[in-house]
Amino acid sequence: MSELNEATNTTDGATPAPYLIDCSPLLAELPGASFDVPEFTLTSTSEGELIHTTVQARVDRTNRGVRLIAHVRGVQEGACARCLSPARAALETRIDEEVLEERHAQGEGERLGRGNSVDLGRIAVEGLDLVRRLVLHCDPLCPERCGHCGAPHQTEECPEREVDPRLAVLGSLLPPSGDQPEVKG
Numbered sequence: 001m002s003e004l005n006e007a008t009n010t011t012d013g014a015t016p017a018p019y020l021i022d023c024s025p026l027l028a029e030l031p032g033a034s035f036d037v038p039e040f041t042l043t044s045t046s047e048g049e050l051i052h053t054t055v056q057a058r059v060d061r062t063n064r065g066v067r068l069i070a071h072v073r074g075v076q077e078g079a080c081a082r083c084l085s086p087a088r089a090a091l092e093t094r095i096d097e098e099v100l101e102e103r104h105a106q107g108e109g110e111r112l113g114r115g116n117s118v119d120l121g122r123i124a125v126e127g128l129d130l131v132r133r134l135v136l137h138c139d140p141l142c143p144e145r146c147g148h149c150g151a152p153h154q155t156e157e158c159p160e161r162e163v164d165p166r167l168a169v170l171g172s173l174l175p176p177s178g179d180q181p182e183v184k185g
């Protein structure tokens with residue numbers, strides 16, 4: 001066994017399994033033809049969080065390749081940033097993108113791959129990743145945690161909070177109220 005084979009056997013958890021669509025039958029038809037892709041689901045990870053993706057898609061023939069129109073829904077699963085309990089968020093996005101045949105391809109846009117295939121799985125997961133929550137919280141929102149003692153109250157309301165000694169000194173310098181000297185004119 002060569003080292004190359006071993007390397008290609010390594011699976012990267014961040015790379016979702018591809019979901020390839022063979023566009024050859026559609027490319028044999030005239031522009032305007034279309035087909036519906038059966039709904040499918042994928043699970044991937046993004047920065048340690050699980051993303052379950054459900055894809056409903058249609059592929060249209062264009063005069064330069066195909067156009068992907070997809071409704072992508074997902075559930076992001078991770079930990080609440082406040083209390084570390086399991087938390088989840090619903091994600092949703094739409095994809096409307098033309099994938100060009102190699103002979104019409106220009107720039108950095110999507111183009112048809114080997115055997116006129118499109119990796120709809122990768123495109124859907126990438127689209128959903130753009131609307132992924134950067135910070136997850138419980139829903140309904142859990143109480144804010146205290147920065148002093150970790151209990152579920154705001155830091156300013158913490159009973160264990162100590163008065164800043166510098167503020168205590170300032171307080172002692174203030175004259176007692178109602179003892180202001182009268183100004184005579």
Ligand SMILES: [Zn+2]
Pocket residue numbers: 080081082083084085137138141142
């Ligand atoms: Zn929480």
Ligand SMILES: [Zn+2]
Pocket residue numbers: 146147148149150151153155157158159160
């Ligand atoms: Zn506290």
